[in-house]
Amino acid sequence: MNSRSKSMTAPRLEPGQVVTLKVARQTDLGAFLDAGTGRTADDILLHKMQQTAAVAVGEEVKVYLYRDPKGRLAASMRLPQMRPGQIARVKVINVTRDGAFVDIGAERGVFMPFAGMRGRVKRGDRVWVKLYTDKSGRPAVTMDVDEEIARAARPAQDIKIGDQVTGTIYSEGESGFFLFTAERYIAFLHKDEVTRPLRMGEEITVRVTYLRPDGRINVSMRPQxxxxxxxxxxxxxxxxxxxxxxxxxxxxxxxxxxxxxxxxxxxxxxxxxxxxxxxxxxxxxxxxxxxxxxxxxxxxxxx
Missing domain, CATH: 1.10.10.10 (Winged helix-like DNA-binding domain superfamily/Winged helix DNA-binding domain)
Known part of the structure; x- marks a missing residue:
């Protein structure tokens, strides 16, 4: 039923968006949000289970949009902790034949295709990823974060050779691994300084062996x-x-x-x-x- 006049400027709503919508009506299931199309049938359900606080008819609510198991557009007040273009270290919550899903704090996991992986990940791994919007307009993540980490890093300071630092592996090259430390330093771990097999996303404590002129550090898993x-x-x-x-x-x-x-x-x-x-x-x-x-x-x- 067309119970509201259609908005000529209503933006297209897609999964993965964070938008502010008005509560149009309440039901036993929860609140229905006005999608702006003028069609009641297009209203988006904000289920009671996806509400972090009570809402009222006429109230504007900030929500995260996603597809429910039946493919319908749904809303949640649990907002993702990332925005497109941002990076974060997140948990892998599931692995499928096509890729993996990671937890970015939203109602649903976000897809990471195999093309976006560095090596292979398993459930429970915590890896550095960047959030982006794929060709279909849906949110996705990639482990290709080298440029973003380089921008987020700062030169190593107040540190000396022999000190220990803890960092997470975010990239692997032919000669070794790159870590992003708790101090936001970029550390290089040469393969000759590795003492056991390592996984992408693994957090390790290493020893500083060299302070590089570019502000980065070289590290080793080996003792003095x-x-x-x-x-x-x-x-x-x-x-x-x-x-x-x-x-x-x-x-x-x-x-x-x-x-x-x-x-x-x-x-x-x-x-x-x-x-x-x-x-x-x-x-x-x-x-x-x-x-x-x-x-x-x-x-x-x-x-």
């Missing part, structure tokens, strides 16, 4: 060099013991093999191996490393 040598040496000994006292890795082994097997650089491996040799705990022969006293067993086949 002297402490790192101790740790690396113990890992080498553990590897040897697990292999019966011998292993086909030595000073001559390729850096990429050392990285794969020990998760450290070739230089770090050589430092730790050198300490073990100096202490008389290991010996090297023909490209193999042995626990001291077991080198007579000879080399075996390389795995």
């Amino acid at each position: 060099k002297e402490d790192a040598i101790d740790v690396d040496a113990q890992n080498i000994l553990a590897m040897l013991r697990s292999r019966g006292g011998k292993m086909p890795y030595s000073d001559d082994t390729a850096p990429e093999v050392i990285k794969e097997k020990f998760q450290i650089s070739k230089a770090a491996f050589k430092r730790a191996l050198g300490r073990l040799m100096k202490e008389g705990l290991v010996v090297q022969r023909e490209g193999w490393t042995y626990l001291a006293g077991q080198e007579h067993e000879g080399a075996g086949k390389q795995p």
Whole structure:
């Protein structure tokens, strides 16, 4: 029924918009908001469950628009905590064959297509995203936030080499990871300084190793060099013991093999191996490393 005159200037209402609409009528389900088309049938339901405070007929209410399970335009007074173009660290609430949904504080999760992901995400992950409007006019998010974080960051100050910072991984390149810290610093974590597999969006605490002229910092997951040598040496000994006292890795082994097997650089491996040799705990022969006293067993086949 056409019970109201049609507004000639009424804007087109779409899911994802935050708009102010007038309460046209009340029912047992909730309040119906005037969509501005002049058609009562186009009124938008603001269900009682989506009201954060009581509303009255004639009152103007700020609401977030979304599609209900039947595809109908609906409204909620629970407003998103982001606006298009803004970035935030948000929680992944569901993953589907087509992408994922994240919580931006609105009534419904917002879609993140696979094309907008960095790596793969899982339910419960917290990742940095940017809100935008897709080609169909609906809200969506992307993990491509490098430019936005660069604008939001500030130069590292009141910090020195050896300090610890906590940051979230927001990007990965060929040589390492980029973190955005609690202080709004951008930190680079080289892959040689990574001690375990990392996930996009993961929050980690790292050690500052270099203050860059551009205001950014380089960081490491590894302890200080002297402490790192101790740790690396113990890992080498553990590897040897697990292999019966011998292993086909030595000073001559390729850096990429050392990285794969020990998760450290070739230089770090050589430092730790050198300490073990100096202490008389290991010996090297023909490209193999042995626990001291077991080198007579000879080399075996390389795995």
